[in-house]
Amino acid sequence: MAYFNFSIDDLQDSSTLASAIANNIVPKNGINILATSTASRGYSGQTLTTSDLISSASGKDLLASGVYGNMYRTNMASISLNSLATSALGSENDDMSILDSSNLNEDGSPKVIKGKEAGLRIVAGSQLGRKYNEGLIDGFADILKSAYSAAADGAGHSDVSSGSESSAVSAGYMPIALESKLSEVEKAAYVARGNLLKSSAVITPSSSLINGFTFDINNSLTNLTYDSSTIFPGVEGSGSGSIPIPDDIIAAKSQRAYISAALIECLLFLSSDRAGSPLMIRGGFGEDTGSNSSRQGDNRSEAVSNNSITDHAFGRAFDFDIIVKKDSENPVSLASSQEEYKKQFDNLIEKLNSAPQHLLPDVILVNNWVGVEYENLGHKGKISRIPQLAENLKSVKVHLVDSHKDHIHMAFAPTRGGIYIDKEGSLSLTVNIITTNTGSSGASGSQKDDSTIITINQNRLTKSYTDNTRLTDIEVFTLLKDYGNFSSQISAMLTAISFRESSWRPHALNKFGFYGLFQVGTRSPGDGSLLDVDLSAPQAETVKNWKLALSDLATKSLTDKQIYDTITERGKSDGLLELYASFDSRAWIPANQVRLLRSKINQKNYAKQISSVGTKASLPNPNYLFNPWGELFLYNGWMSSVQFSIAKIVYIKAGYDADELKDWVLKTTPKDSVAWYKFADEEHSDKTKVEAWVNEEVILGEQYGLWKNGIFTPSRDATSADKWLK
Numbered sequence: 001m002a003y004f005n006f007s008i009d010d011l012q013d014s015s016t017l018a019s020a021i022a023n024n025i026v027p028k029n030g031i032n033i034l035a036t037s038t039a040s041r042g043y044s045g046q047t048l049t050t051s052d053l054i055s056s057a058s059g060k061d062l063l064a065s066g067v068y069g070n071m072y073r074t075n076m077a078s079i080s081l082n083s084l085a086t087s088a089l090g091s092e093n094d095d096m097s098i099l100d101s102s103n104l105n106e107d108g109s110p111k112v113i114k115g116k117e118a119g120l121r122i123v124a125g126s127q128l129g130r131k132y133n134e135g136l137i138d139g140f141a142d143i144l145k146s147a148y149s150a151a152a153d154g155a156g157h158s159d160v161s162s163g164s165e166s167s168a169v170s171a172g173y174m175p176i177a178l179e180s181k182l183s184e185v186e187k188a189a190y191v192a193r194g195n196l197l198k199s200s201a202v203i204t205p206s207s208s209l210i211n212g213f214t215f216d217i218n219n220s221l222t223n224l225t226y227d228s229s230t231i232f233p234g235v236e237g238s239g240s241g242s243i244p245i246p247d248d249i250i251a252a253k254s255q256r257a258y259i260s261a262a263l264i265e266c267l268l269f270l271s272s273d274r275a276g277s278p279l280m281i282r283g284g285f286g287e288d289t290g291s292n293s294s295r296q297g298d299n300r301s302e303a304v305s306n307n308s309i310t311d312h313a314f315g316r317a318f319d320f321d322i323i324v325k326k327d328s329e330n331p332v333s334l335a336s337s338q339e340e341y342k343k344q345f346d347n348l349i350e351k352l353n354s355a356p357q358h359l360l361p362d363v364i365l366v367n368n369w370v371g372v373e374y375e376n377l378g379h380k381g382k383i384s385r386i387p388q389l390a391e392n393l394k395s396v397k398v399h400l401v402d403s404h405k406d407h408i409h410m411a412f413a414p415t416r417g418g419i420y421i422d423k424e425g426s427l428s429l430t431v432n433i434i435t436t437n438t439g440s441s442g443a444s445g446s447q448k449d450d451s452t453i454i455t456i457n458q459n460r461l462t463k464s465y466t467d468n469t470r471l472t473d474i475e476v477f478t479l480l481k482d483y484g485n486f487s488s489q490i491s492a493m494l495t496a497i498s499f500r501e502s503s504w505r506p507h508a509l510n511k512f513g514f515y516g517l518f519q520v521g522t523r524s525p526g527d528g529s530l531l532d533v534d535l536s537a538p539q540a541e542t543v544k545n546w547k548l549a550l551s552d553l554a555t556k557s558l559t560d561k562q563i564y565d566t567i568t569e570r571g572k573s574d575g576l577l578e579l580y581a582s583f584d585s586r587a588w589i590p591a592n593q594v595r596l597l598r599s600k601i602n603q604k605n606y607a608k609q610i611s612s613v614g615t616k617a618s619l620p621n622p623n624y625l626f627n628p629w630g631e632l633f634l635y636n637g638w639m640s641s642v643q644f645s646i647a648k649i650v651y652i653k654a655g656y657d658a659d660e661l662k663d664w665v666l667k668t669t670p671k672d673s674v675a676w677y678k679f680a681d682e683e684h685s686d687k688t689k690v691e692a693w694v695n696e697e698v699i700l701g702e703q704y705g706l707w708k709n710g711i712f713t714p715s716r717d718a719t720s721a722d723k724w725l726k
Contacts, residue, residue, distance in 0.1 A: 169234045171262040171358045171427040175226065175414030176215060176249060176314045179256040189420035190258040196425075197264055200271040202282035202322070208259055213287040213315065216254035217245075217296065218303060224250060227298060227308040228316070230362045230413040232395040233655070237415055245309060259285055260316040261427060262418030266359045266410075267318065274536070275354035275485040277607040279347060280331055282322035283407065286312030299403065311363075317411035323347045335406035338369045345370050345408060353390035354609065356482045358427065362416060364398045365409035375400045391488075426459045462537045464585045465507040471590065473650040476504050476517065481654075483536075484594035487611040488656055489664045490625065494518070494597075496647035497629050497638065506590050509580060511571030513549055516593040520600050520628075522549035523567045525560060531599045534606075537591045543584070545596065551584040601625055617673035619708065624670055632707050636689060636700035637674040641720060644693050662694045674707060679722070699723040 179187065194209030203209060217224070225242040232238055263285075270279045289295045289312045296303035296313045303309060311317035323344040324331050334344040345366055352360060366374070376386035376398040387394040412418070419428040460471065461479050471479075476498050480491035501519040502508035509515045513522040513529075521527025522545050529546040546563045547554040553566070570579040586592055595606075603610055614623035617631050624631055626638040634640040644665075651661045669675050675690035684692070692698045703718035 169232050169357050170416040170418075171265065172417070172419035173236070173415050174261065174417030174419050175245075175316075177258040177260065177417070178215065178252065179212060179258065182258070185423055186420045187258075188423045189425050190261070190264075192423060193261070193264050193268070193420070193425040194259065197268055197271070201267055202280075204282070204284050208285060208287045208315070209264075212256040212258045213285075214254060214291040215257040215313070215315075216252075216291040217250045217309065217313075218293045219251055221250065221293075221303060221305045223306045224303075225308045226314075226414045227311045228363045228411050228413045230395075230415055231397060232357070232360075232362070232416065235415050242308065243414060254291060257290065257315055259287065260314070260412055260417045261420050261425075262359065262412045262416055263316055263318060263361075263410075265418065265425065265427060266355070266361060266412075269355050269359050270323075270348075270351050273606060275482055275606070276351050276609075277328070278326045279351055280322065280324050280326045280329075281320060282331070283318055283320040285315060285318055286310075287315055289313045290315070311411040314414070314417075316414070316417055317409060319407040319409050320344075320348070321407050323408070333406070334408065341367065341369050341405075342371075345374075348408065348410075349386070349390050349393065352396070353392045354482070354485055355392070356478065357392070357395075358416075358418075360393065360396055361410045362397060362413040363409075363411045364396060365401055365404050365411075366398065367404045368400045368402060369405075370400070372400060374398055422459070424459070461590045463589065465505075465588045465590075466585075467507060468505055469507070471504045471506065471517070473499075473504070473646065474653055475590075477650045477654055479517075479590050479594050480597075483591050484598060485606055485609045487609060488651065488654060489661055489668075490610055490613065492647040492651040492654075492656075492661060493626070493665070495650050496642050496644065497626070499643070499646050500641050501629070506593060507588050509576055509583070511576060511579070513567040513571060513579065515549070515583070515587060516596065517590060518593065518597050518600070520545070520593075520596050522546050523564050528596075528600055529560070529563055531596065532604075533592065533596045533599055534604065535586055535589075535592045536595055537586070537589050543586075545599075548584045548587040549579075550582050552582050554584075600628060613668050613670075615670050617670040617675075624673065631673065633704060635674075635703040635705060635712050635714070635718070636722075639675060639689065639693050639700050640702040641699065643699055645696055648696075665694050666690065674712075684724070695726075697724065697726040699725065 177186075177190065182190070190212075191210055197203065198206045198209050224245040226245055229241060229243050230238050237243060267281065270281055272278055286300070289300060289310055293303045295301070296309050298308050298310060300310055300312070312319075321333050321335065322331050323334060325347060329347075332340060334341045348364075371385075373385045376384040376393070376396065384398070386396070386398055420426065421428045460475060461483065473495055476495045477491050480486045480494050481488060484491070486494065498504055498517045502517050504517060506517055508517070508519065510519070512527075514520065514527065515522065520531070522529050529544075529549075531545040532542050533545050533548065535541045535543060543554075546558070546567075550558070550563065550566060558566070567579065570576075570582060573579060598604055598606065598610075601610075610625070613625040616622050617624040617627060617637075619632065622631070630636075630638040630640055644662075648658045648661060652658050669690055673690070675693070676688050678688055679685055679692070684698075687697070689698075689700060693700060699722070701718055701721040701723070703714055704716050705712050705714035
């Protein structure tokens with residue numbers, strides 16, 4: 001980390017670690033530490049500034065306060081630990097080695113861990129690491145998983161320049177959630193999430209959500225297969241057809257099992273207002289087939305050898321008989337008429353189209369009433385309306401059948417049944433890691449090149465951050481697309497903007513009160529102080545943005561001037577400590593920050609996807625979505641210091657084509673935007689800025705001022721110049 005003198009030698013033990021932190025707690029020469037890519041502006045991003053610890057401890061300044069002193073000590077230790085982790089990852093020294101007693105060789109001896117992973121393990125397990133690790137050790141676990149969970153091809157750690165990140169396609173392999181195979185934490189999650197679903201939807205019967213159901217297959221049956229398989233890319237066995245049921249599951253004694261975790265979370269999503277209108281759903285799991293061999297076969301026929309077993313028997317299927325929009329449609333049965341059936345099927349497709357991929361089912365069975373054009377079996381050359389109307393569902397198989405006139409069937413394949421990893425219902429997400437080639441400029445190619453599988457913790461988007469932890473590009477993209485309900489193209493562009501604004505750090509803050517991933521302000525109405533933020537986590541509540549910044553004064557009626565003066569004064573404290581101390585912890589939750597973003601652009605109908613960027617960028621009355629990030633006050637507009645390659649790489653990782661994103665930018669950028677101006681220098685005067693930008697020829701420089709009537713008046717010296725890459 002810049003200005004910190006940590007080396008791999010500092011990670012030998014707790015003593016050397018403590019010494020390193022003590023010797024480096026103050027930046028070298030008192031120079032600010034640049035924690036965000038735009039900190040060079042002089043006001044953006046988090047910084048550490050010079051502080052005399054002896055003076056602070058003796059009571060000569062604000063830090064003499066017990067509250068602030070403890071906060072400072074914790075914050076500094078956490079930042080230093082993060083610095084040590086960064087130092088370990090950046091080291092090329094492979095001489096360090098430790099024994100991992102939790103990972104044994106075939107002879108029972110501990111395996112040897114070397115180099116960077118060993119350094120990280122020492123940091124995480126040190127005395128300071130254990131004491132000051134609020135939210136930090138989990139971060140180390142994520143680093144270790146992403147960096148060292150080698151796939152079959154031995155793939156390991158990849159940095160930003162290599163373009164290796166993730167896109168969740170599954171909640172984990174779980175054919176049947178047998179109680180005997182579950183931990184106490186997992187069982188607690190099934191009960192807690194089952195209770196929540198019981199209160200959110202009409203499930204008949206609902207007892208299995210809490211108490212589980214009895215599962216048993218006739219041991220005399222042979223050559224059985226699961227009823228469903230998957231065509232989701234990146235999932236083991238995808239597209240291979242029927243999947244055999246293992247002999248141990250058939251031979252298992254009669255026992256209790258639970259409804260699929262992925263299915264529970266999918267139904268909770270459908271019932272929520274997340275990324276669209278909530279649905280009122282009614283139906284059942286058909287789990288009574290779990291131990292009834294006379295109804296375990298395909299379409300609840302008798303189970304016989306050399307045939308399949310229904311997904312209902314495994315708790316991975318649900319039959320809907322009502323799917324209507326809450327508060328806007330009458331809860332009538334979909335079987336009441338063909339028109340009603342089609343309408344409720346459309347409700348399901350519309351809501352699922354905004355769901356994260358890991359919550360999408362593998363199979364939907366519907367009656368032929370919906371029309372043959374809706375069939376989607378993943379066959380090449382087969383034309384289906386599903387990928388056209390609902391792009392996100394291109395890997396969901398939709399079967400048309402003559403039956404199912406009184407219900408719609410939805411199921412998850414055994415390879416995507418889902419695994420709970422904590423009592424709060426977090427899922428162990430199977431992620432498709434896309435590795436993209438990079439050219440000399442660091443830009444990726446336009447197509448996917450390779451993929452591997454790891455797991456991540458989805459809680460990273462709904463937890464409150466207390467340190468400089470950085471999200472990944474795909475996490476920010478997922479936040480925008482799945483939680484914010486932005487289109488895939490806009491999500492990619494905002495991911496790139498967020499990197500400029502905060503380096504993807506949810507806890508980023510500057511002295512003027514701009515905070516979070518997207519650096520929305522709190523100090524004045526123009527910055528965003530009066531925005532109503534519809535918080536979604538941990539509970540739904542609407543709060544004025546300034547009250548999130550001044551939570552200790554939230555019950556008071558403050559004038560705009562009082563808000564401005566208070567934030568300005570607190571922003572002058574060392575390390576922004578006083579300003580950080582007054583922020584509501586909910587402000588640091590990414591899911592809430594994307595709600596703030598929707599409020600900033602005045603688009604609070606969360607059921608409506610944001611797919612248009614507007615048509616007017618210049619004064620008066622601009623409606624261009626990207627205006628708040630510099631269109632009118634930066635010489636090169638909002639594209640200043642924003643790298644198109646970042647948007648392009650995450651777009652490819654999410655499964656889309658890069659050329660499509662480039663075409664989209666050129667097509668949707670308003671013609672009055674400064675993006676269409678040509679370069680002033682003679683060498684590049686034949687090029688427009690936006691065309692050179694999407695061709696990755698240039699990273700546009702940054703200079704503040706004001707655009708008016710096509711004339712730019714600078715307000716300060718340029719922060720950076722155009723950087724030509726080609």
